[in-house]
């Protein structure tokens with residue numbers, strides 16, 4: 012009988028505890044709420060959703076839909092309860108948040124293999140263990156992790172620019188190049204003339220932002236400013252800052268544009284691009300509306316929106332194996348948002364993969380998810396060398412290319428088919 016500690020009763024922690032319990036492990040699940048609350052949680056239920064009640068797209072040919080299908084295939088507790096708590100929301104899976112958290116809490120409390128301990132964890136757990144204390148990890152434990160893993164291995168903030176799907180960029184309007192030709196054609200440049208810039212500027216400065224919460228206030232002192240805050244300093248601030256056009260000639264017009272938005276490759280396949288200098292507090296809908304005013308981005312699809320908020324996560328590329336186990340502390344995993352995946356179901360998925368990996372270690376099985384699955388690809392993404400590591404949502408850009416001449420829809424279908432087929436075979440062979 013294996014005894015495992017899971018710290019954090021959020022989405023990742025509950026999924027991990029459930030998967031381990033299913034396989035006969037005795038799990039001690041430590042959750043500090045309701046004794047000690049985070050700045051965003053409201054109650055004491057396990058797996059409480061901190062913000063939106065949407066778990067993303069349902070369409071099986073979208074990355075969100077595929078992730079759901081993979082989770083269902085592996086008997087995810089969180090997915091089962093999400094399906095049972097579903098409320099109508101068009102093409103998305105939205106849930107009645109109280110019913111959702113209530114169902115999960117009841118399932119966990121009713122499982123004879125899981126003991127829930129309502130207490131604050133302020134120590135590095137003994138192996139075997141999974142740490143899944145999320146983006147709002149209690150400061151005491153955060154300090155312990157910092158001391159244990161290295162001061163520069165633990166981040167407290169996420170200040171990230173939006174990431175755009177390469178296929179959604181209008182390549183007839185943008186051009187490759189670096190300022191003054193330094194660094195070769197490393198950037199995709201979106202040129203704006205004066206009128207285009209003026210329109211973009213006035214919409215950007217008037218757009219709705221997320222109200223910075225009290226606990227997020229200090230971020231501005233540590234990181235560069237949100238693009239909209241910078242813009243409000245004056246109409247030319249951006250043109251002399253992240254949108255400066257100097258050293259760039261638009262080959263279509265044969266001259267230097269008034270302003271340039273630069274996009275940088277986010278992955279080796281060039282399937283995703285990062286909007287350089289566009290960390291922002293604009294609400295997601297406004298990011299879509301305002302950033303689509305930039306020439307070339309009219310049809311942009313956002314893989315990840317820009318964010319600036321408190322978000323604890325570790326330097327996973329330096330610290331983790333590709334099953335969320337800490338290289339330096341065998342038998343201890345870090346999962347969920349703390350491991351650098353982003354989103355409710357991504358966090359759930361990492362908890363599931365970490366639990367399977369740990370169970371494999373305890374029982375002498377090699378449990379490695381196929382890289383063609385989003386669950387496997389996310390685990391690979393967070394553990395791959397990356398000097399500019401930022402948490403990432405599930406997306407098709409993480410998957411190995413499908414290598415055929417297909418249009419976008421066909422390719423998405425192929426990605427989904429390939430993943431689910433591989434996963435089915437893998438699960439059968441492993442006798443899960």
Ligand SMILES: Cc1cc2nc3c(=O)[nH]c(=O)nc-3n(C[C@H](O)[C@H](O)[C@H](O)COP(=O)(O)OP(=O)(O)OC[C@H]3O[C@@H](n4cnc5c(N)ncnc54)[C@H](O)[C@@H]3O)c2cc1C
Nearest residue numbers: 019021022023043062063132144145149347348354355358
């Ligand atoms: C403000 C905010 C809003 C977000 N909104 C969304 C959104 O709308 N959609 C989306 O997809 N993602 C969102 N995210 C990102 C992320 O997907 C969620 O935070 C997700 O819940 C992360 O899952 P998790 O299991 O890693 O952490 P959590 O769900 O946060 O669970 C961690 C648990 O650990 C507990 N804990 C923390 N420290 C300790 C300790 N020392 N001892 C014991 N217990 C501890 C906490 O109480 C919590 O229950 C948001 C994040 C934040 C911070």
